[in-house]
Each structure stands twice: as C-alpha cells, then as structure tokens.
Amino acid sequence: MSDREPPRRRVPAPAKPPRPRGAAQRQPGPGARPVRRPGAGRVPAQRPLRLGSPRPRLRLVGLALGLVLLTFVVRLLQVQAVQAGTYTAKAEQNRYVVHTLTAERGGITDRNGVSLAVSEDAYDITADPTMFGPGQLKITDGPERAAALLAPILGQDQATLVKKLRPADRNSRYARLATRQTPQVWKQIKDLKSALAQKTGTVNVLAGVFADPSSQRVYPNGDLAAGILGWVNAAGQGGGGIEQMLDKQLAGKNGKIRYAQSGGREVPTAGSAETPAVPGSDVELTIDRDIQWAAQNAITEQVEKSKADRGYVVVQDTRTGQILALANSPGFDPNDLSKADPDALGNAAVQDAYEPGSTAKVMSMAAVLQENAATPLTHVVVPNRLHRGDRLFQDDIDHRTWNLTLNGVLAKSSNIGTILATGQLGKTQPEANKVLYSYLRKFGIGSYTGLHFPGETPGILAPPQKWSTSQQYTIPFGQGFSINALQAASVYSTIANDGVRIEPTLVRGTKGADGRFTPAPKPKETRVVSAKTARTVAEMLESVVDDEQGTGISARIPGYNVAGKTGTANRVDPATGRYRGYTSSFAGFAPADKPRITVYCAIQNATSGGYFGGQICGPIYKKVMEFALKTLQVPPTGAPPANLPVDYKP
Numbered sequence: 001m002s003d004r005e006p007p008r009r010r011v012p013a014p015a016k017p018p019r020p021r022g023a024a025q026r027q028p029g030p031g032a033r034p035v036r037r038p039g040a041g042r043v044p045a046q047r048p049l050r051l052g053s054p055r056p057r058l059r060l061v062g063l064a065l066g067l068v069l070l071t072f073v074v075r076l077l078q079v080q081a082v083q084a085g086t087y088t089a090k091a092e093q094n095r096y097v098v099h100t101l102t103a104e105r106g107g108i109t110d111r112n113g114v115s116l117a118v119s120e121d122a123y124d125i126t127a128d129p130t131m132f133g134p135g136q137l138k139i140t141d142g143p144e145r146a147a148a149l150l151a152p153i154l155g156q157d158q159a160t161l162v163k164k165l166r167p168a169d170r171n172s173r174y175a176r177l178a179t180r181q182t183p184q185v186w187k188q189i190k191d192l193k194s195a196l197a198q199k200t201g202t203v204n205v206l207a208g209v210f211a212d213p214s215s216q217r218v219y220p221n222g223d224l225a226a227g228i229l230g231w232v233n234a235a236g237q238g239g240g241g242i243e244q245m246l247d248k249q250l251a252g253k254n255g256k257i258r259y260a261q262s263g264g265r266e267v268p269t270a271g272s273a274e275t276p277a278v279p280g281s282d283v284e285l286t287i288d289r290d291i292q293w294a295a296q297n298a299i300t301e302q303v304e305k306s307k308a309d310r311g312y313v314v315v316q317d318t319r320t321g322q323i324l325a326l327a328n329s330p331g332f333d334p335n336d337l338s339k340a341d342p343d344a345l346g347n348a349a350v351q352d353a354y355e356p357g358s359t360a361k362v363m364s365m366a367a368v369l370q371e372n373a374a375t376p377l378t379h380v381v382v383p384n385r386l387h388r389g390d391r392l393f394q395d396d397i398d399h400r401t402w403n404l405t406l407n408g409v410l411a412k413s414s415n416i417g418t419i420l421a422t423g424q425l426g427k428t429q430p431e432a433n434k435v436l437y438s439y440l441r442k443f444g445i446g447s448y449t450g451l452h453f454p455g456e457t458p459g460i461l462a463p464p465q466k467w468s469t470s471q472q473y474t475i476p477f478g479q480g481f482s483i484n485a486l487q488a489a490s491v492y493s494t495i496a497n498d499g500v501r502i503e504p505t506l507v508r509g510t511k512g513a514d515g516r517f518t519p520a521p522k523p524k525e526t527r528v529v530s531a532k533t534a535r536t537v538a539e540m541l542e543s544v545v546d547d548e549q550g551t552g553i554s555a556r557i558p559g560y561n562v563a564g565k566t567g568t569a570n571r572v573d574p575a576t577g578r579y580r581g582y583t584s585s586f587a588g589f590a591p592a593d594k595p596r597i598t599v600y601c602a603i604q605n606a607t608s609g610g611y612f613g614g615q616i617c618g619p620i621y622k623k624v625m626e627f628a629l630k631t632l633q634v635p636p637t638g639a640p641p642a643n644l645p646v647d648y649k650p
Contacts, residue, residue: 131208357569564588
C-alpha cells in the first residue's frame with residue numbers, strides 16, 4: 001500500500017431548485033448580493049470596428065498648408081524682389097531721419113583783427129508732430145498744451161505753434177518751431193521737459209520737442225559799421241553789406257547727418273552716416289574800428305545838431321585805395337532789426353546819388369591844368385553875374401568884380417570863375433564839354449567804383465551831346481550830375497596819389513578753414529592826370545584851407561598842411577524830385593605835401609543852424625582827420641605851405 005494519500009474527489013453542491021414562475025421576488029436586505037437577472041452574465045456578440053481611410057483628410061490638410069505657404073512665398077517675393085526698393089525706402093523713411101548740419105559762418109574783423117561780426121552757439125527748436133497725437137499722449141489736446149508752455153519761452157503766438165504741432169500732413173515727423181535760439185532758451189525747454197517727465201501722473205507734452213545745433217550772428221559793437229557789415233536774415237543768409245556781398249564765402253557748406261530713430265530719439269546701436277559741415281571763411285576788412293568809431297560819432301553828432309536828413313563820412317588810404325571808415329547817420333543795430341528804421345538800412349554812402357556841388361570843381365581844375373588851358377597864376381576876371389545860355393549865373397555870395405588867379409577861383413569857390421576857366425578846354429562850348437566829360441569819366445563819375453557793394457549806385461552822368469543848355473555851365477561846378485560819397489572821396493584820393501586812381505577796396509583778404517590767409521585781388525589802377533598836374537592841384541587845395549580868403553579855414557589842423565575843398569549844392573528832394581535844401585560837403589587829404597589820408601564828409605538837408613559845407617562839414621573833417629593821423633601815427637612833414645596867390649591887382 002502506497003504511502004501516498006489518494007486524491008480526494010470534489011463533490012458538487014446540490015443544485016438549487018428553480019423558483020416558481022410568478023413567485024414574488026424578495027428585496028435584498030442590507031449587505032445582500034444583487035440579484036442577477038436571467039441572461040445578465042452573457043455578453044452579446046459585437047461587430048468589429050472599421051476605421052475610415054486617412055488619405056483624403058491628409059490630402060486636404062496638405063493642400064491647405066500648401067496654399068498658405070504659397071501665399072507667404074508670393075508675398076515674400078513681392079516684398080524682397082519685385083518691390084524691394086519701394087519698401088526699403090518706406091522703411092528707411094519711417095525709421096531714418098536726416099538733419100542738416102549748419103556750417104559755422106565765418107567771422108568778420110577789421111584790419112587789426114578786432115571782431116566785428118561773430119557766430120555764437122544757438123539752437124533750432126524742432127518737434128515731431130506725430131508724438132503729440134492721441135496715440136502717443138493718450139490725450140486729444142497735446143498740441144495745445146505744448147504750445148501753451150512753449151509760446152512764452154519762444155516769444156511766439158500760441159496759435160502759430162499749434163498749427164506747426166498739428167500739421168495738415170499727419171505723417172509729417174518734422175516741424176521747425178523756432179530758429180537760432182540761445183542756449184538759455186533751449187535749457188529752459190529741457191528743464192521743463194525733465195520736470196514733466198519726473199512728475200507722476202502728468203503727461204509729458206514736451207516729449208516730442210528737440211533741438212538742432214545751429215549758430216546765431218552777433219555784432220559785438222552794436223551799430224558800429226552796421227552799414228558796412230549788413231546783417232543775416234532768418235534764413236541764415238546775408239541780408240545786406242559784406243554779409244550779402246560775401247555770403248558764399250562766409251556761409252561755408254552745410255553738412256547732414258542720417259540716423260535711425262525710435263519715438264523721436266536716436267538709436268545709438270543702429271549707426272549713422274554723417275557728411276561734416278565745412279565752416280565759412282573769415283573775412284578781414286580794410287577798415288580800422290577806431291577810425292570808424294570816430295567818423296561815426298562825428299557825423300552822428302552833427303546830423304542831430306543840424307536836424308539833417310542824413311550824413312556820411314568816408315576815410316580812405318590815399319596810397320592803397322583801402323577804405324579806413326565808411327560811416328553813416330542815422331544807422332541801425334544789426335542785432336535787433338525790429339527797432340531799425342527801414343530808411344536807415346543799407347549804406348547810404350554808396351547808395352545815395354546826389355549832386356556834389358563845389359567839391360567837384362577839383363576835377364574841372366585838373367582838366368584845365370592837364371590840357372594846358374591855364375595855370376594856377378592865370379588871371380580870371382570874375383564879374384558879379386555871368387550870362388550863359390538861358391541862365392544868369394552868380395556865386396554863392398553877392399560881390400563886386402573879383403580879380404582872381406585860377407588858384408583864387410578854387411580857393412573862393414567861384415562858380416562864375418569855374419565856368420570861364422573850363423570854357424577854355426575847347427574852341428567851342430561843345431568841344432569843351434567833350435573834354436570835360438572825358439576827365440569826369442576818368443575820375444570814375446558815372447561808373448561803379450569797383451567795390452561791388454550791394455545796392456551801390458554809379459551816379460548819373462549824361463553824355464555831353466545830351467547836356468542841356470544849362471548843364472553845359474553847371475556841370476563844371478558840380479550841378480547837373482550825381483555821384484555817391486565814395487566816388488567823391490576817390491576823386492580826392494586820385495589827386496593825392498599823384499593822379500593815379502586806385503579802385504576803392506573794403507576787403508583785405510579771407511582766411512579759410514585751414515587757417516590760410518588769401519589776400520584780396522589787387523585793385524585796378526588808372527592814370528587820370530599827370531603827377532605834375534596832381535601836385536599842382538594839391539597846392540591849390542592848400543589855399544582853400546590856409547588862405548584867409550579860402551572857404552575851408554575851419555578844417556585847419558595845427559602842424560599839418562591840409563588840402564581841402566568845400567561844397568554847398570542845391571539838393572534834389574528824393575520824395576518830390578524838386579530842389580529843396582542843400583547838400584553840404586567837405587573833401588580833402590593830409591598831409592598836403594605828402595598825402596596819406598583822404599576824408600570826405602557830406603550832410604543832406606541841414607535845417608538847423610548853418611548849411612554851408614565849410615561851416616558844418618569842415619569841423620567834422622578836422623576832427624576825423626586829426627584822429628586818423630594820430631591813430632596811424634602819421635607825422636607832420638614840416639614842409640612850408642605853397643601859399644599860391646589868390647588874387648591879383650589889375
């Protein structure tokens with residue numbers, strides 16, 4: 001018998017009897033197993049799930065993506081290939097800005113380097129109008145608020161500023177609010193911008209206001225030499241005088257800078273392109289500031305004292321033709337043109353045309369001597385009246401018959417004696433007229449001086465065949481033709497320079513940005529009369545001042561021989577075209593025996609006190625000449641005066 005226990009047989013449990021049909025089902029109690037319905041344990045058979053084909057959907061998605069990519073490719077080709085230039089330009093226009101770099105204007109100095117006109121730092125106040133709109137400031141009245149703050153600082157009308165900050169072109173990104181403002185003005189605006197930016201809860205309506213470096217023209221001596229210098233207008237261009245005459249050299253060449261910007265500010269990392277500005281050249285004038293000051297003071301005092309319309313003084317170096325002073329009264333201050341009298345702008349000494357009167361007799365005498373028609377000692381019988389043509393001529397004073405030398409005719413400034421002397425220039429009066437005309441032209445009458453000054457007048461001198469009956473006899477003593485003050489001074493400088501006329505000059509030279517000085521071109525020289533004739537005329541002019549019968553004794557200067565001539569001419573009123581008042585003048589040079597300086601003075605329409613040239617212009621001549629001789633350290637020559645006879649005994 002095996003030790004292994006035999007397997008036990010599993011006896012199945014007895015089957016439960018089936019529940020009778022119709023019997024009530026018991027509700028299970030708590031914890032009882034749920035009753036299974038018949039057939040609940042059997043899972044019904046299901047059909048297999050069949051998925052749709054993905055290919056149509058993939059094709060549709062691929063087609064959509066392809067169309068999208070194709071659209072991008074086409075647009076990319078359009079932007080980068082077809083219209084690349086256009087879009088690049090638009091992008092750069094919006095991103096990049098170009099600003100002009102204003103060239104520094106050259107300075108103007110006198111012959112000794114003293115500054116007469118300089119350029120100082122200034123700013124052009126600008127704005128980006130797009131930064132004042134609702135999109136930037138989140139307010140609708142940005143331009144109005146900004147204008148209210150800027151108007152009192154810039155001294156401008158508030159409504160004008162609003163128009164600039166809200167332009168018709170809404171895409172405009174640049175507006176110039178004010179030009180050439182001082183650094184102090186820009187500092188005020190910057191401080192106000194900073195204050196608004198730091199104030200919490202306040203809109204910075206000045207965020208779009210900027211400044212471009214510029215320059216401002218300043219004349220440190222005020223109205224001194226204003227007629228020579230001129231001024232610079234709001235556009236930065238010369239508006240008169242040397243500023244206009246040499247504007248191209250003074251202005252230089254503007255540059256420009258191009259840089260990327262964002263919100264109106266430069267993007268430092270984006271780089272920039274700059275074309276530097278080329279500074280203008282400095283100009284050195286021939287005038288001496290001190291002599292100009294003396295001349296301007298003297299003429300201003302006399303014009304005010306005489307209650308005259310205006311006056312001028314010209315001082316010239318007889319050896320070189322260089323102008324040492326060119327003074328006018330009344331004048332103006334180029335630093336503030338708003339207060340200037342429009343009639344005083346410009347330079348009347350070269351722009352006024354007027355009849356010179358007896359100072360022109362020096363040309364008649366030079367012609368008579370050069371043509372050997374007479375000598376200084378030639379006897380001339382001067383009656384009280386002289387009938388010529390359709391007129392009866394007389395001298396400025398009533399007198400008995402004078403027995404004068406030709407020298408005496410000039411010394412006593414006799415109109416009748418001058419008519420008689422110039423009548424000897426030809427066998428007939430028409431011939432004499434032609435000869436006299438030729439000398440007037442050689443002296444520069446009826447022509448521009450060669451100075452090329454803005455507004456300069458050449459004067460008026462008709463050809464001899466057009467001289468009226470009266471002009472044939474009035475032109476020899478300075479009536480019937482017109483000149484300017486510089487022409488008159490040049491006539492006397494020609495006599496002083498041994499009969500050689502040198503074109504007047506006002507510019508000694510220029511100094512460029514490289515510091516190199518370039519002298520002005522040498523002026524043109526013209527022989528008018530011989531040296532002998534010129535020296536003889538100079539001796540005759542001494543009698544006008546030295547002789548007690550002369551009309552210019554008020555111009556005497558102790559220690560110096562003075563050559564001079566008075567003039568008192570009927571004056572044509574520019575407003576009516578008729579004779580009204582007088583032109584009073586005095587012209588001469590010193591030392592007479594070794595000339596160095598010419599001074600010419602003229603006053604228009606003196607209405608208070610005397611009006612004779614010797615009375616009101618002689619003292620000016622003396623004052624200015626004395627100052628100039630001392631300034632230039634011209635010593636007396638020590639030569640005795642010529643003392644030519646004025647009259648003779650018949």
